Amino acid sequence: MVLYLKSRNVSGAFSASQLSTDVPGIVKGVINDIRARGDEAVRFYSEKFDKWSPPSFRLSSAEIQKIIATVPKATYNDIITVQNNVRTFALAQRKSLTDFEMEIRPGVHLGQKNIPIGSVGAYVPGGRYPMLASAHMTIVTAKAAGVPKVIACTPTIRGEIPASTIASMYLAGADEIYLLGGVQAIAAMSIGTSTIEKVDFIAGPGNAFVAETKRQLFGEIGIDLPAGPTEVLIVADGKACPTTVATDLLSQAEHGPDTPAILITTSKEVGEQSIKELERLSKILPTAELASVSWNTFGEVIVVGWLDEAYKLADTFASEHVQILTENPREALEKMSNYGALFLGEKTCVSYGDKVIGTNHVLPTKKAARFTGGLWVGKFLKTVTYQEVRSHQESGELGRLCGRAARAEKFEGHARSGDLRAYKYLKDRFHWLSSGRPDTSPKI
Template identity: 50%
Template sequence: MPDYIKQALPQQERDMSAIEHTARSMLADIKQNGDAAVTRYAEELDKWQGGEFRVSEDQIAAAEASLPETFKEDFEFCHRQIVDFAKRQLATLIDFECETEPGIFLGQKQIPIGNVGCYIPGGKYPLVAAASMSVGVACAAGVDHIIGCAPPRDGKEMYAPTLYALHKAGAHEIYVLGGIQAMAAMAYGCVGMHAVDLITGPGNAYVAEAKRQLYGTVGIDLLAGPTEILIIADDTADPELIATDLLGQAEHGPDSPAWLVTTSKHIGEETLKHVEVQLKTLPTKSVAGPAWRDYGEIVVVADTDEAIQISDRYAPEHLELMTSKDDEYLARLKNYGSLFVGEEATVAYGDKGIGTNHTLPTSGAARYTGGLWVGKFIKTVTYQRLKKSASRDIAPVLARQCEVEGMLAHGITCDVRHVRYAGAND
């Protein structure tokens, strides 16, 4: 039976009706009124004063010139790690054709999506690394045309590091546009954009709701909620380091859960002390403090089995291991967005550019999906082809299956081939 040293406060289910209504109204308005509606919302919500939404080559050059070489070098390193890992993932997706029965050939092909729109949020934390995670990975997948979008920081311009990152990551067109209006513009093809087939990127609750409602009109990567971290630790772990990593994720927002599951009560108690000490001097304590107060948990479990059971039930976005049995946990854990094995690894590495993607499932979605990866920009499709004799021989079997299901017209398509190829000898 787990013992909670600290438990999250009871949370009421958030009423999303107002957000749903706002997103639905804005999407309908933009679908009907196009550029005029997009411009109106950009002016109202982003205080847009910049004229053309599409970023010019001169603006890209100016942003690049304004940035220090250390940033450019660091970005290049991180971008290279992300794209290289994506290419290695791509190599695991193969085309093949096999003969399953004499004369019956089934195949699989990998086809990149044609047009993709990638959104980079620009709120409290402009997620510059998201350019490589989305645009860069889409390029690695072979996507034909990629649009990058990010909101203005001052009503006129995109944050220079974000603009630089979108350009270097390979976006074919870049637009200064944020929020629901950006999602709608990419989906419907407004303000000079090509309508895309898939939109990706994190954002606030309004952006997430817009993506949810646009699904079907376009594909989406996934619906992300508040970021979360879970750490599994035993008596060999350093409680000061555990506290640092918990707070490192809690700074994302006041509703970001941070959980510790430990087989050691001593480690749990010491971690709680270190969290309280570190919060006193943490630069982002105004955000991380409420997140820890309301959503932080420390739970003591009996053994490895119970730790795995609880972790898989939580299905965390980020899962760190600080134990003497990391390999066993790696082999047995099933539900997580990304796993950080050993104290040498940390979520910040994955968030910023070690190579694995940072767009990951939250709110328990890791029970049924992984995160954004090169395969999200690829359609795995299948095909069949048959020799005439094979079509004749299989026709009666499949015609009877059609008859069982009451699909008589389907059955006729089988029957005519049985007759048509009666004398076939290939």
């Protein structure tokens, strides 16, 4: 049984001007201009898009300390507490990734190493609000992985320097901090200019233009995830509190006007009461201008017959955030597999993951949770392999095997690399090694 108490209503969700904006085209033009003109183009677009054009986009140590001095002591202390949570979890993840070497056959050694990426660009958005947590999630995690150099960029917010964000970037361990945002920040870090060093990898969320810039530059640099609008889905049984459901859905809907907010419940009463609470709370929420648009346009309430059906349906959404408000929330760990992050029980909310608890909030959207997890310490590591054959006998045997395997695929060059070892260590004879003269042997 599936009953829709509220379905999406995307008709008219966006204005004609929004729908007609050529985001890929605009981004491509900015990237090409920065390739051609470097810092001059970066400054041009920063002035054009953010009305920001200081003598230097990079903050000096003195400027950073001056900005941090304006941050309230309570906020400063909270930043340290949250970053300790993120760092503790990231270091535990790093510890779980061990290097190893094994002897697969006598004298044949295979190994694996986890090497940190050389340099990372961390983008901390700030279009509507200061996004302190994004600094924690990107910079702290990269440093926990052992990345030697992290360059961090964040925009001004309506012309103001976001002091608490700068403090977060500094305390997280950023090696360089730039007051620079949008396409121009991502492109400058990815391409490199005379004043901004090219990085190997870009991490961090952003708006549609930032996401598109990362998409277009992927390949030149690595990226964490292709980002879309924030998503939240709640699975609830008949004992769930409608006020909790409504509050937690709206908490995510305030990210923007295009956030899918979905409730799947086994109780029609919980569904109906949650809708009433959502309507009531959305009228008094200070960020209702965004949250109510997301709820009215992309909100869904679905009633199903039993919890197994709820978990199965939730997996088809593959939502970024999945909150479990049931009597036995840990059941979802066994029943579900497609999600960015799970939040188990009423005492745990998605906002904890977004802001303070220590797991990473950069998570897959647009059903990417079907094939990937979110940002974690492993994203900043290159897992590489190495091999060494120490035994003459084994090198020769592998040469024989390689010769047969390669010729089955018509790769004669590969086969001859194997032949050479079989000749050298097992004294096998090969026509190609004697240039057609079986009575001659090469000096190897």
